[in-house]
Amino acid sequence: MGLFSRKKRQSSEESLSPNKNKWFNDYNNWDYDEDKINAAWMHFLNDLKSLLSDTKIIEPNDAADNYSYELRGKMDGLPVKFETDTMDYSYSNPPCLNVIIKLKDYEGDFDLTRDHDKIPMDKDDDDWGDEDQDIRVFVGKGIFVEGDEDRVCSTLAYIDGFPEDITDAVLQQMEEIPILYYRISYDQLEVFPEDSPILWENPIDRYTAILDLMGKIAKHVLGSNVESDNIEKKILTKYKRVKCKYCSSHFLMGETSNCPNCGGSDVE
Ligand SMILES: [Zn+2]
Numbered sequence: 001m002g003l004f005s006r007k008k009r010q011s012s013e014e015s016l017s018p019n020k021n022k023w024f025n026d027y028n029n030w031d032y033d034e035d036k037i038n039a040a041w042m043h044f045l046n047d048l049k050s051l052l053s054d055t056k057i058i059e060p061n062d063a064a065d066n067y068s069y070e071l072r073g074k075m076d077g078l079p080v081k082f083e084t085d086t087m088d089y090s091y092s093n094p095p096c097l098n099v100i101i102k103l104k105d106y107e108g109d110f111d112l113t114r115d116h117d118k119i120p121m122d123k124d125d126d127d128w129g130d131e132d133q134d135i136r137v138f139v140g141k142g143i144f145v146e147g148d149e150d151r152v153c154s155t156l157a158y159i160d161g162f163p164e165d166i167t168d169a170v171l172q173q174m175e176e177i178p179i180l181y182y183r184i185s186y187d188q189l190e191v192f193p194e195d196s197p198i199l200w201e202n203p204i205d206r207y208t209a210i211l212d213l214m215g216k217i218a219k220h221v222l223g224s225n226v227e228s229d230n231i232e233k234k235i236l237t238k239y240k241r242v243k244c245k246y247c248s249s250h251f252l253m254g255e256t257s258n259c260p261n262c263g264g265s266d267v268e
Contacts, residue, residue, distance in 0.1 A: 021202070047204060051211055053073060054074045076219075097193070108221060112170065115144075118142065119247070119261045137250045139159070142261065166216055244259035245267055
């Protein structure tokens with residue numbers, strides 16, 4: 001069974017509260033103290049160095065218009081970068097730390113997004129119709145590809161070409177950590193977690209797991225020598241795109257698939 005026939009997963013959203021790890025302990029009492037914030041990020045990024053080789057840290061530099069922290073290094077010879085997405089110090093929305101691997105000469109194009117707000121709430125959600133031509137097809141609970149028909153087809157075919165253990169692990173990780181975007185854009189494999197490591201109990205463990213899976217994907221795509229554009233639209237012969245009768249989600253019906261969002265098996 002391939003990507004689109006997996007069992008429904010349990011959502012594992014944790015309740016997020018600050019003060020969860022030693023690096024950012026007491027974060028909401030720092031009162032925008034930049035020295036404390038900077039020291040904490042440097043401490044954390046220095047400990048993250050153990051996941052890479054040839055590391056260096058780049059600190060924010062207002063004069064150079066650089067407002068993010070970066071940890072650069074290598075993994076299996078590939079350049080890897082951890083990068084904060086903002087240095088907005090608000091407690092309610094602390095910086096996330098994205099992970100990017102450069103895939104040398106490879107170029108791909110695929111995009112998985114996890115957003116539970118995009119799960120249709122009821123079957124009437126779709127009554128206004130699609131004013132634009134974009135479609136959204138779910139491959140896991142709240143996890144989807146979207147775009148115009150061609151892009152969705154090529155993305156689904158591209159993902160379907162992955163070994164099953166990798167696609168399973170990607171969907172599981174997107175759900176568990178959780179991860180907002182998992183994508184290959186040009187020559188970069190990018191993972192954008194939904195939350196800041198400030199809010200995680202074991203951020204080093206999580207980034208270890210993320211890097212491990214990214215390494216497997218990098219190895220696969222660099223070894224397979226297949227670009228997304230070259231893949232036939234085989235998905236549409238193997239799977240039928242259907243609309244759930246209960247929640248109106250579009251998904252791919254394989255031999256045993258249920259709706260990834262509501263579990264229903266009746267389709268329109
Ligand atoms: Zn459904």
